[in-house]
Amino acid sequence: MLGVILFLFLHLPVLKTELQQSPVFLRAHPGESANITCCILTEIAYCSDMVWYFQQHTEAPQRIDKDSRTSTSDVAQGKNCVLKISNLMRTDSGTYFCSVCRYRTSLFGSGTQLIVKDSAGEKPSIFILGPSQDMITKMVNVILVCLVFDPPDNMSVYWDVSGEVAAGRMDSELITADGDYSVTNELTIPIDTWDKKLSIRCIAGTEYRDYSDYTLTKGVYKQTIANLLREIIILLAFIMIILSICCKTRVEKHKLIFQRTIKKNALEFKNAFRLQGVVQGLEMFSRSLDKYSGFHTVKRSVIVDLMEMVLSNNFVGFEGELFRQVAGVAMGAKCAPIYANLVLAEWEMEKVFPTEYMKQFAVSGELSQFITYKDEFKAANTP
Template sequence: MCLLYEMHSLFIMLGAILLLFVCFTVLMAQPVQLPHFVKVNIGQSVTLSCITERGSAYCYDMMWYVQYPMASFQQIISDRKYSTPSERLERNCSLTIRNVKANSTGMYFCSGCSIALNVFGNGTWLSVTDGSSHSPTLFIVRPLDNEMKLRNVTTLICMVCDIPFHSVMIYWNISGTITNGLMESRLSTMKGEYCMTNQITISAVTWNEGTNCTCIVENEPGIFFTKHIWKKDKTLGILARIPGAVSILVRIIIFLLFVIIILVTCLLTRIQLDSTVDLLIKGSQHS
């Protein structure tokens, strides 16, 4: 009996070790998805790649999922629009999407399925456009006075809409200093457009000095869009929008114009006064 009990315990231990080995093999066999970003036009077809390099996973173990912006995670079922390789022992388990629509934009994942675990790939972001080139919409939210009074700092928020989010870079130029800021990864909608934000905190002194703060968006490599903001001087209006030496020059010119206007006014008044005196003198002579 003792021998049977020991053999039974040994079999249980070997089974547990084998199960752990299988689990670790599956964990190491993470699918590799390439490329990380794909951009296509409406009506085209696209193939997303998913390769299993290690482990026991083949295409018959693979499933595809998609997460659309502002939507939940959902499984893709093969049909006329979606198709996967017919050879089930393939290692390249691609997904072909035919006649893509505007609402096909999203993050696509392949997943190796086993008895106990699902191992997801790194994901591919599919961006669907209408083929026309257009600029993203940039908007900077002006800071709150209460924050400056309470914390002696101010927060600037740059909102960027109508862009392929997973390929865009957003950062700030604060008076020549480049900083990344804090990116908001959650997508939001604004009039049907997908938007994301990047915020930065600067000191109240920097803001009150009229420092030029620029939000920079790199939509594609080498293609930049910018939006500027600075504190406006309520007493000088548009002059506060002109930074640095140019502002000083404009102020000097306005001062000189003001002086010239005063001198001209005084001169015209003197001429008018002299004319009046001449008329009075001539009138007294005639009488």
């Protein structure tokens, strides 16, 4: 408990320390001197405890060491501490801070901004920064920025928009690393007003600059639509090429499967005829008559019996001996072509047309011809 009380006794005075720094803003010319004051409102810290820092642009603050151009208060136990900078240069422009450190606690003043600029007779430089392309494309409010370098003291910056005065929004002053001083003023214009192609001028004191790099959102919108349409056309063409390749690959795949299936079925058909002879051929012949002939049942039965008689009693003479044909039909028989057509027609209906390859032709309506030869067949699509 005693330790806590001792800690508060030592640190509370420092926590209450206040540094009042003045002035907030200071302008000077090269070769002149500048005084910055920092008042310590406490009984604990004195000018001998004070350290001064200088920050230029966005760099980290740097401690100021005494040299031929900088000096501090001579009264070590004083409360009104002064930093004096002699023979000012443009690079001395920046922000100055006073600081005291007691019991491992550092406090800083509010800062003094020093601007070192040439004589007042020099004209300020004015630049207008237009809206970004992204801002125009998205069709949001347009923002213009007027950048004024080395403005005179108490100079006002405003806009003239087609004869109407617009105050804009003044931003904080900026000091560059080279000591250049500038101020900015932002002007926000609604997108529908922007498309009227206004006359825009930024005025700084007696100087001004007109904005000329005008880009309408309508033109950007049309260009964006044209680019989008061109990209869509290219994408669709690419998709069509991919689909064409995929379809061709798929057809070739089904065609290969079809060819393998037909060869397999043809081999099975051939082997079946060798093993079963007339029986399987007559069954297929009978089914074809049922589908295509329109004959009465009795008449079809008679035709089948007669065909069986022909097939079963076909003899061939060879070297004085007679041989009976047990499979197929004699090519010289008059009924052979009719029998072969009907049997193969039934085989095609069972083995060829149910394949996936032939189904695709049938669904698409592209199949115009299917030609069967005595030892092969061909399918032709519509040109």
